[in-house]
Amino acid sequence: MGKPKVVLGVSGGIAAYKACELLRRLTESGHDVRVVPTAASLNFVGEATWAALSGNPASTEVWETVHEVPHVRIGQSADLVVVAPATADLLAKAAHGLADDLLTNTLLTARCPVVFAPAMHTEMWEHPATQENVATLRRRGALVIEPAVGRLTGKDTGKGRLPDPEEIFEVCRQVLRRGVAAPDLAGRHVVISAGGTREPLDPVRFLGNRSSGKQGYALARTAVARGARVTLIAANTALADPAGVDVVRVGTAVQLREAVLKAAPDADVVVMAAAVADFRPAEYAGGKIKKKDGEDPAPVALVRNPDVLAEISADRAREGQVVVGFAAETDDVLDNGRAKLRRKGCDLLVVNEVGEARTFGSEENEAIILSSDGSEIPVPYGPKEALAEAIWDQVTQRYTPRRA
Template sequence: MARPQVVLGVSGGIAAYKACELLRRLTESGHDVRVVPTESALHFVGEATWSALSGNPVSTRVWDDVHQVPHVRIGQGADLVVVAPATADLLAKAAHGLADDLLTNTLLTARCPVVFAPAMHTEMWEHPATRENVATLRRRGAVVIEPAVGRLTGADSGKGRLPDPADIFEVCRRMLARGPQPADLAGRHVVISAGGTREPLDPVRYLGNRSSGKQGYALARTAVARGARVTLIAANTALPDPAGADLRTAGTAEQLREAVLKAAADADAVVMAAAVADFRPAVYATGKIKKQEGADPAPLALVRNPDILAELSAARPRPGQVVVGFAAETDDVLANGRAKLVRKGCDLLVVNEVGEHRAFGSEENEAVILGADGSETAVPYGPKEALADRIWDLVVTRLA
């Protein structure tokens, strides 16, 4: 079988050196990679390096090997184009259809999925012109990965750092696995909650649950690969930030509610994958609760937490918004799930059975996805990303 054809575009930013690691991962996983740098990129990493690492010729100009018409052929033959780093200048040219070098010509002729991994200073990323260019590219179906937060050039820190090459590679891998089908969440904003809330009892103890956040993070990663702008609200997780998602954190159910409702105001879909504590202690002890010798502990009074899923389903802050809930059950799984679907008022409810080595903390999951329209979709045991993709399939049909 022919190897997948990948074009790696490299624009002129200091993060260009990190693209060497992305190139290595792509070639070592069996992809035929053609590197197309800009002239500015060659100030950071030379032509000989790109050619040696890829095993293919490297050029920046449309005038080289004219008889092969490279400004058309490279894009036409690609299965994927990824630009890393993508500077503010490159994003502007791509958004406005400019074609003054081989890379921008390739972007105009490519009919395959296109990924941009931006890298620039925070002020440049947040500038209204850049934000509008990114929105334009996303509306057209391109995947623009959210930059990471961290150390930038010099002593500066903030949002604008190139995501880790390993994370960019995973986005590319997922997009290649999906094939030529369009990024069906392009131009959409999705909000995902993940992890488990913790309700403090005293400065040392809390009421919580065993949710690791892995299913929510899988939903975020797959949504990025399908072109969505992703807001991930994580409660007490210990997982690496998923590349391309705008990560926000919460601790308690009240904090999660506030963050979700704020993010949902302009969201096309909200997926409540977090395990939200149903109850919290009625009284918070400001000092550590001491055990008394020979005495039983005082009864623990609990009060109900807000029902975020039901509130979201009833409010629908954006017309046509799709709301998805999760139900972790231990017995009468489907019966309890159907009752919960009616009670919560959401569009889809992902019902799974939990227990020792099941769902919580595991890399795999299985579920039945119940629809408010009476549909039932069984997803067999497998990777959590497979379940995440099936959930997005059903969300997409409802968004349409």
Template sequence: MTVRVVLGVSGGIAAYKACELLRRFTESGHDVTVVPTAAALEFVGAPTWAALSGKPVSTEVWADVHEVPHVRIGQQADVVVVAPATADLLAKAAHGLADDLLTNTLLTARCPVVLAPAMHTEMWDHPATQANVATLRARGVVVIDPAEGRLTGADIGKGRLPDPVEIFELVLGVLDRGPEASQDLAGRKVVVSAGGTREPLDPVRFLGNRSSGLQGYALARAAAARGAHVTLVSANVTLPDPAGVSVVRVETTAQLREAVVAATSTADAVVMAAAPADFRPTSVSDAKIKKAGDGSAPAIELEQNPDILAEISRERARPGSVIVGFAAETGDDTGSVLELGRAKLARKGCDLLVVNDVSGGAVFGSADNEAVVLSADGDAVDVPRGSKSALAHVIWDQVARRFAD
């Protein structure tokens, strides 16, 4: 289905990155109208936007007045995205100012609005900007937290425009939920773990698993789209950082535990989508383990890793928090996939358990997933095969319902 996208671009150096975002939308078959501010055209000229979108570009309410563009563009949009959104643009949007075509469009839009701020750290942290962001979020606007990294000049900090690919994915998630989608996680702090841990054997080898991190990243992206402050603990994942998400990188199960436990002290919800290694070597060789001349293999003694899900479920750092676990099962002579999942839910003590049948390597590395979401009160929600983003939203639906209870 073709979506009518309004891509607003305000006057920051990151305006050039919006070209990649525009390309993502147009190559996906969507109809895009670019509405830059006059300042944005100082960074990227109108011919570039016109060529990439296939449409004329204007910043003025006085152009084509007979078509009433200052009202029509917002009224007809399915989604409005502003990337980058400068501190000035955020202030105007928060206070309902309308002195150009983009700010008029924001006032007339009745569709989802996504703002992707980009500015220097001091500007983002200023109380005025934070108050404007809070006002916009309270109105249901999706304001993505900026990324951390290199800014203009030699400065490094929070204020960088998130990866355009990740902004695109977040917008698709907003559209998937429809025009009535709420910011039901606004103001909530959530922790998501993703990927698979690695336990070193020697400087070049490790014990690990096949988790790609795709489901955990989909969960983080979905939570951000629903207004949450998201901390993503990422174990050996090479995917781009989701837009608006703080990422903590770890390698081993012990490091994963340390990061998750630290983050849970202020978290309203924790979703353990990572696949921690159950065991680790009792000792790690300082040098590469060599092959034996007689063809024999070295014996590797293992010890059990801490059970992170059981620990954070048992010792709730924040009363009333919701804990979600994952169970990748194959079924065996002790029980079916679902039976093993119910037993794990009781053993771990979490509130929800997402059970995947991974027989034959299913799920790992795939863009799709199917699962059964079990709850401690006995409910079960079947999620048919679909995108990992769709499953992520079902999980957050269940979490949000518990917040409302």
């Protein structure tokens, strides 16, 4: 097999320069990339730059190299088309089937997955016209990534920033791996918790755990690639925000519970992948606890934290909501997992063995997905993304159609 063929469309926004980094990641990972910029985008990055970085000619007009019929051939031969940045104007043209340049012609002829990474001012993104255009594209099977929140042009800040190119690349990689498979989470809202909570003991100390959040972030990235709207509740992680994800940052178990309960009413699926502390100190010391010569420290009294997984499983925020839990065990893994599934009342429980040098912080994982119907699906050792895909495969078999 040859290299996967990717068309990188670039429309006329200030974020066009960031597409150079996306192009670099695509080419360095072994993809054959053809850049198709709009005429407006060349005001930000020139044609010569795209040709030099991709190793392929970059053209904007349907009338160039007419003997090759580029406006048809480019889209027909592509394995993926990604438009980054996608301006409001480009989204409107794509939604209405306009074809006044090479990129919009390519979008009409492409029969491969299409990914749009929007970038524009907040007011433009939130305008009803843009939202209707996005809904139209999603309904037709295109993957439109939610823009990031952050600094825009000038002094403006808000939603509309192009996601990090590395994270857009991750979405592209996931979509290419799935091929022409339909985005089976399209129209679904999923809430995912990730990371590990920290329970303060004094201003400088806390009770915590070794969770890095990588499995929860893998779940978020794969859900985006499958078309979902994702809310990621991140507890004390040091990872880059996944593209297309609304990130809510929390610290403690109580804060995580509040965030989950706030997001859950609109969610089709809730996945509790975070390592939530079972206990917290009964008292918080307002000043640093001092070490005193000749004296042993006073015992630290603990109280139970709320059991968020059991709570949301028992009181579903909406009919047909699927709840997924995680069980990190160090011994009697399956027996403890089965008992936890019964106790928590969730639909699926992902059970894995953990330890000081096992799973936490790793790029790999292995687990058994236990179901409330009694089935047990082993997922062999491999990338955490593979486990995430296996979890979503099980989830999509269980949710019910949304009511209008």
